[in-house]
Amino acid sequence: MSLATDAADQPTLYKRIRADIEKRILTGEWPPGHRIPFEHELVARYGCSRMTVNKALSELAQADLIERRRRAGSFVRRPQHQSAVLKIADIRAEITALGRAYGYELIDRKLRVATAADRGRLGVKKAGKVVAITCRHSADRVPFAVEDRLIDLSSVPNAATADFSREPPGSWLLHHVPWTEAEHTISAVVADDRTAEALDIAVGAPCLVIDRYTWRSARTITAVRLLYPGDSHRLVARFKGG
């Protein structure tokens, strides 16, 4: 994530090793797919112990700059062409973290055999059962977001009996179901009647939309659409570059 700077600014060895490699990757000297020197080679080059180069390489791997493969070595990764990453734990945590009072309201909960629309949304073919939930999150008693969620009961049978009248489904899932993969799509819409009412905004007002799909090893867990008032809510990201 960060760029290589002068060695003078980075007295520690592992940072220098990391910066050296990072620089070669970012300048294109080592293109995607290029094999980085083995740990034992770097150990020899820098005259340090293996743990030191291992720390440097581990951090580069954590930053997705390189990929490490046992027995094969470490390789420069293809840059995520538009890597948009959005990490949301859950809304309750988000609001609480902002120091505001969290409020939750279950608007609707239905247990049904998946309709064609449900199946399309979840990306499944078989017509199993699903739970459909509509609820509202608020911060300091002001509507913060409305949530429209579908949970695949064949993946999460427990969800059929969970009490979503008090605990938001996102938090419940977070505590009960581990996930392996997720996808977020951010877009914008204008509020329809139902949304406008739930968010207490005007019909036609802009809304920020986050669609999230969550899988557990190729098995769909849940699909959720979150609608935020577009003028008040913002997704902010701050990051370092070179």
Add this chain to the structure above:
Amino acid sequence: MSLATDAADQPTLYKRIRADIEKRILTGEWPPGHRIPFEHELVARYGCSRMTVNKALSELAQADLIERRRRAGSFVRRPQHQSAVLKIADIRAEITALGRAYGYELIDRKLRVATAADRGRLGVKKAGKVVAITCRHSADRVPFAVEDRLIDLSSVPNAATADFSREPPGSWLLHHVPWTEAEHTISAVVADDRTAEALDIAVGAPCLVIDRYTWRSARTITAVRLLYPGDSHRLVARFKGG
């Protein structure tokens, strides 16, 4: 980033330690500002060496979940009230990467002494000169985004003479000016007359907005607002958890 999963899925100790702490943070059990047990306490609790807990804590620090302070301890960070990270190199690269034909049109370019509004937007106090640019990006001849940009000439004097009629300012800056920090804010608005015309959409149609500020070590370089048609454009992020 990742969620806590069963210990069975995470055989290694440092990952379990990391997951345990992560879970407590994400569930709010350990709120922002809370002091995490000292390394030596975790060493005692898990019965392992200090390097093992150090690795767990280092990764949490790298992921910005905690902050480590010498002599004081490790503390839960206030989550970037919604930690959204969005890295976009530039629109031209984005469109090209999608395999679509990139088109660019300069709509307006003005060189002026910064107005009060300009200064507010750039976050500077002195009334230096700025370049204000409005342009349009298209993909396969369909409007993709309109860009409204301000460049601080006291930070980037070269921008005064750069030819933005052919090269988009984002690409030009990327190649000519190194940056150290950036901030993105994503929101939603409805199209006004000018935007509707530029994007060839209806007035009142939803638009996704990305505001980006770029700095070079505390010095503002540029402020840009990108407007995308909200129904067609989407920011997609896919990531792994667990």
Add this chain to the structure above:
DNA sequence: TTGACTTATATGTCTAGACATATAATCGTA
């Protein structure tokens, strides 16, 4: 009360080993 100095302590980095584990490469066999 303020400022300068000292001290205690938690983290930061590093070492020289160890064993585990996934897997590329090799070899042997059908």
Add this chain to the structure above:
DNA sequence: TACGATTATATGTCTAGACATATAAGTCAA
């Protein structure tokens, strides 16, 4: 040739130490 078993090897994790360093907290003097 194709496939299965074996081996070599690079990474993954871990230990029990070490010294460095930033800094919170305490001490003492002006």
